[in-house]
Amino acid sequence: MISWAPSLHRSTTLRRAVGVAASVCLVVGLANGPATGITGAGTASASPATDPGHPLAPPPVEEVLNPWTERAIRDGRPATIDENLRGIWGPPGQFFDEPSPLPDVPVGTLLKSEPFQVIFNGFVPAHVRAWRMMYVTEDVRGDRVVSTGIILLPEDGRDDAGRPVIALQETNDSAAPRCHPSSQWSGGAIGDASGIFAVGPLMQMLGAGAAVVISDIGNDAAPGVHGVFAGRYAGMALLNGLRAAYQVPGPQVNPRNEVGVFGVAGGGVGAAFALEYQPWYAPELTISATVLEALAVDQRNFVDFADGHLGSGFVLGLLVGLEAQYPELNLDEHLNPAGKALADVFRATCQTPTYFSTPFLPHSVLYEDGIRPADRAEFQEVYRVNSLGRNNPAHDPALRPPGRILVSSCARDDSFMVVTPAADARWLADTYRSQGADVHYQGLDCGNDVLLSDPYKWGTELFGMHTVSWLLDEIR
Template identity: 40%
Template sequence: MFDSTWRRWSWRAGTASALAVALFAVGSPAGAQETVDLADVFNPLVVKALQGADISTELTPLGLSSDDPWFDEPEIEPGTAPGTLLKARPVSVQVYQVRPDVVSAHQLMYTTTDHFGRQVISTGILMIPEDGTAPGDRKIIGYAEANDSLGANCAPSHQWTGGNQSDPAMFSALGPVAQMFGHGWAVMMSDVGNDGDTAPHPFSIGQFSGKATLDGVRAALALPEAGLESGTPVGIYGVAGGGVAAGFAAEQAHDYAPELNVQASAIQAMMIDPATFEETAAGGIGSGFVFSSILGFDAGYPGVRLDDHLTPIGHNVAAAFRASCQALYLGLPFVPFDVLLTNPAPRTIPALAAAYADNTLGKQAPASKLLISSCEDDFLVPFSEAEQLAQTYRADGGDVDLLPSQCGPLDYVTNLYKTVTDQLGMQDIAWLAKTFDEAEGK
């Protein structure tokens, strides 16, 4: 009895600590309230979840494995609409072995459209806080997680059911998801493809991930058990790699999914122009992620034929990356591209250059109100690109807020709380809530 009670308490404490570490919130300085109030993160629902959570054991399967027959794709009738719900099953949310009893979840399989206009299948996970919010009052967020992984068993469906718990994408999402649950919002995360597919995933292709995000929301609204109404207010949200998907979803929503009631979109720290990202970040601290991004384009655009341009070392690294989740990519900082590629500037490969151009943000202004949040000292994505994107959207009639933040070395010393919560995109949640209220005339 004592051992069971102690284990339950220790895992609750561990999960709360993980969330706190995700915020670096060992203590918030006086000015931190302007960014995120800790009470918005450890809100009543989250506290209740930690108090009543079940603790999984070593006998509990971790995550929804790709060899599960559920991932087998059914035959689709020609003309089936994008976002059609093909199958669904209830699942248990599990984070660091803690299963909150105040969040219901379903894994969904649905139709979507890839970057060539072909009908394909994606999976995803829908999570809904059980907080008593009436169906007519609930919002839903198309949450494009910063899941920059090529391998199978890496996507949100796997992470949020107990698998791939070391993934930085899930870790960085803990704070924003907790805030969203505190508002009573449903959260739909697309796997951007079938998570049961063991082929390398084209995660970096915004023309695909944007549509997969929108179709995930469509499928969530079609799930009877979710109780969501067709006119439910929709928000789009994404940071870093997820910001690419969210940005394209925001651009595409008006034409691709006009029936969705998209009211607000927030994107942060995203790759705006893949060619500029490669030129800026290759060989630096983000070298591994640039290489993985190129592998993602290669997976989605067969004409790139990246293997023809790899060195022997590059072949070995590519093989490892294609079968792995993104935590591995962190282990390749500062590697010069001439070690990996016979052409150290792959953006000059014609097929890759064309793919980059097709997946550069700024093709049309989102119809919904948009927040672009970016760090003025970002060494991976220049802030000037975020400024230019905002100007491009505004010139096209877009309603855009640009929110700069600081992330320089001194900022981490002088205001750690604000700097880290800003980098996690947590300040964007208050903007989403405010924009929802404005749309309702509050």
């Protein structure tokens, strides 16, 4: 990458070639494990249904490899051996030590922050400033807990106080410690798919001058299993992360500026829960626009649909993550010895490569009684409370999701990347619309023929990159 980076600014043709090549490489890399949570795709309409008011197209290569991105790559450098070793195997550092006892302060209170050097997959980009933060949020029982997160800003000469703000929720499905954004962007969790998925959208967002806030959904370095799949927990971590970001002194994130929310796949679930909770939980946050891309709307439907398919590993990942917040699932009580051993691996490792290691596995073989997890009576309530579109059953206008909402997903169940029914995403858009929300749906053609004929389109839509310019236009 570095060898050709200095000449990127000289040739539009070269920029386009590099963009296509990068897209192809990412697609090939993902083909071994599309279950990174790319969900929310399509049952059955005859053709991809695009809202005529929002005919979104793949971003021009120049929007991704924009002047800021070119400078960040051109003036960046490879990480040193010491930086790589510290990121991968070094201790997390005292920053991640939680205060004990936790102070009796409101959720969203910043506990501490510090600047840090961005190192991503062995590369140190230039012209980006970063802060890590620790703040107070709450778990699904309403108990105060700690989360960490990061703030990223470009060095582009703009006034920080005037930047639009984006809360980006990654496709972060890992249950183990030190797998989350704080690690990914400081030299750890190398190769994790959720960080790779975020690179393209971040290039667009930072290139447009946005301040980007990313929650770890819990303390990245805390021992034990992380409950990133729990929707209420993830949604409140996003909202409280925004509250805390306004208190970090260095980046000057401005609470008076418009806020956009961007969530893909597992991150889309947390983003959507944040959207549903904002009217009553964080009404002071001005969320003007939200992108929800390829998300699992109904958890039981996801488990039922993905079980035994290419994304089968994410079924166990989901259950392990939910159990961290809902111990009543008590997985080990139901799993057989092989299932227990596999669950222990999932609890202790990042999603890449672990979640990709069991494609097509039928999960009934992991349970003592042979009952599939989608059909287990004791799991149904946890599925229900972690499904979207059910938090405003009376359609109270005061509780409708705020701002303009774009739901984007594969329109049909015709791609190997699809691990949740397409109908679910359309149902969510219809449900929000029935509550009075300003919501639009864009169905995507994710067919395998598109992968072969137009890999740039297929890859950029996979990462939600076709929605970023719309989101930026809404909040600038």
